[in-house]
Amino acid sequence: MxxxxxxxxxxxxxxxxxxxxxxxxxxxxxxxxxxxxxxDPELFRLYTFRVPVLLLGDRVLLEGIFDERSLRELAERLQRGGGA
Structure with missing residues (x-):
């Protein structure tokens, strides 16, 4: 996961x-x-109208509507070495 x-x-x-x-x-x-x-002024500048956002470093993994299913799918893609 x-x-x-x-x-x-x-x-x-x-x-x-x-x-x-x-x-x-x-x-x-x-x-x-x-x-x-x-x-956080920097987060506000970047993501004010995009929340919720899930980040890994500076990389946006998920944003907007996400749930258990999309989190599981993300984990599978990352484990296979694919992008988010």
């Missing part, structure tokens, strides 16, 4: 899509660092 990677989950308070995506991360037991787009 994605558990060995350092993932950053970009979110904002009151975002329903963000809450759904975060529940999927919790359910699958995927560790991540949570960052609020409204508290």
């Amino acid at each position: 994605l558990s060995s990677m350092d993932l950053v989950f970009v979110t904002r308070e009151g975002c329903g899509l963000c809450e759904k995506a975060e529940r999927a991360l919790w359910t699958l037991g995927i560790p991540y660092v949570r960052r609020d787009v409204d508290q």
Whole structure:
């Protein structure tokens, strides 16, 4: 799965899509660092209208609507050596 990677989950308070995506991360037991787009000027500049966003370094893995299924699919692609 994605558990060995350092993932950053970009979110904002009151975002329903963000809450759904975060529940999927919790359910699958995927560790991540949570960052609020409204508290970080650089993230705000890049992702203000794109949250939720799941990052690995500077690479956007998922954004917008994502759930357990899309997280599993992402993990499979990454394990096969494919891109996100």
